Amino acid sequence: MAIHLNGKKVAEELYSKLLLEVSLLPIVPKLAVILVGSDPASQTYVKTKEKKCLSLGLQSETFTYSQDVTESELIEKIKKLNEDKSVHGVLIQLPLPAHINKNRLMEYLSPLKDVDGLTPDNAGRLAQGIPRLIPCTPHGIMALLSFYGIPIEGKRVVVLGRSDIVGKPMAQLMINANATVTVCHSKTKEIKEICQTADILVAAIGKPKWLGPDFVKSSCSVIDVGIHREGETFCGDVDFEEVEKKCHAITPVPGGVGPMTIALLMKNLVLAASLQSKPGRRP
Numbered sequence: 396m397a398i399h400l401n402g403k404k405v406a407e408e409l410y411s412k413l414l415l416e417v418s419l420l421p422i423v424p425k426l427a428v429i430l431v432g433s434d435p436a437s438q439t440y441v442k443t444k445e446k447k448c449l450s451l452g453l454q455s456e457t458f459t460y461s462q463d464v465t466e467s468e469l470i471e472k473i474k475k476l477n478e479d480k481s482v483h484g485v486l487i488q489l490p491l492p493a494h495i496n497k498n499r500l501m502e503y504l505s506p507l508k509d510v511d512g513l514t515p516d517n518a519g520r521l522a523q524g525i526p527r528l529i530p531c532t533p534h535g536i537m538a539l540l541s542f543y544g545i546p547i548e549g550k551r552v553v554v555l556g557r558s559d560i561v562g563k564p565m566a567q568l569m570i571n572a573n574a575t576v577t578v579c580h581s582k583t584k585e586i587k588e589i590c591q592t593a594d595i596l597v598a599a600i601g602k603p604k605w606l607g608p609d610f611v612k613s614s615c616s617v618i619d620v621g622i623h624r625e626g627e628t629f630c631g632d633v634d635f636e637e638v639e640k641k642c643h644a645i646t647p648v649p650g651g652v653g654p655m656t657i658a659l660l661m662k663n664l665v666l667a668a669s670l671q672s673k674p675g676r677r678p
């Protein structure tokens with residue numbers, strides 16, 4: 396049976412270190428969340444983030460907009476939050492309605508307040524190997540692998556998905572850690588054969604239980620980013636019950652990548668606050 400990579404436990408360890416860091420800061424970091432529409436999953440994620448801020452003694456405020464908000468209204472709000480010295484991190488909850496261009500919004504967000512690591516500045520820094528604020532999910536995955544001592548250097552990593560928030564930064568982090576990386580997406584041919592070569596396989600495609608045991612070799616560590624409601628509980632992009640019988644290590648859903656994402660968001664907020672409290676730093 397595979398080793399279960401327990402994100403809940405690793406996140407708790409991260410929080411104890413973070414509490415100490417927060418107590419040493421001369422300010423109380425504050426997160427501003429922009430939430431558009433009434434998607435229940437987005438509302439739940441935002442509530443989880445607010446609660447976690449509270450439990451760590453951090454502040455948070457959510458600004459809610461209706462589904463038909465315009466791009467310019469959101470840009471005006473972002474500009475105000477950039478100027479607001481009491482706010483240290485700004486998160487725009489995704490997904491946004493189709494008429495809003497996420498990348499256009501990111502061009503207006505201050506890179507020092509970009510706790511999701513999605514501005515062109517932070518994405519470019521990551522690509523150049525000089526990261527500052529890194530997208531939380533892939534950063535959390537790196538922390539999880541490191542905690543369990545899973546080697547990355549020289550290994551073959553396959554990333555399923557190429558989103559700006561998971562797939563692409565995951566691939567960049569793995570390249571920076573000296574892995575040999577293949578990124579697959581909906582147009583990739585022979586995807587199963589590619590997956591079978593992976594020492595580490597990251598599934599972030601948004602399809603419930605899509606990845607079965609025939610995709611993995613026995614020495615593979617499987618990271619499941621997907622999260623889908625399944626009755627009273629959740630499942631991931633990986634068929635956990637079947638794949639865990641075959642692979643070396645695997646993240647459960649829930650309790651794997653999800654808690655690490657929240658933990659790294661809190662870490663990014665504290666980092667953003669400390670970056671902003673340092674005088675003379677370039678934006």
Ligand SMILES: NC(=O)c1ccc[n+]([C@@H]2O[C@H](COP(=O)([O-])OP(=O)(O)OC[C@H]3O[C@@H](n4cnc5c(N)ncnc54)[C@H](OP(=O)(O)O)[C@@H]3O)[C@@H](O)[C@H]2O)c1
Nearest residue numbers: 532556557558561580581599600601620621622652653656
């Ligand atoms: N646990 C967490 O903390 C956390 C955080 C973020 C996201 N998530 C979850 O992770 C999943 C992925 O999120 P995301 O934001 O990256 O999703 P996304 O923006 O929808 O991207 C999905 C990616 O998967 C690719 N894809 C879709 N079907 C595929 C297939 N059959 N074979 C190969 N590639 C395929 C798409 O390819 P194309 O580019 O060609 O369309 C796209 O690149 C979702 O379930 C999301 O809810 C969880």
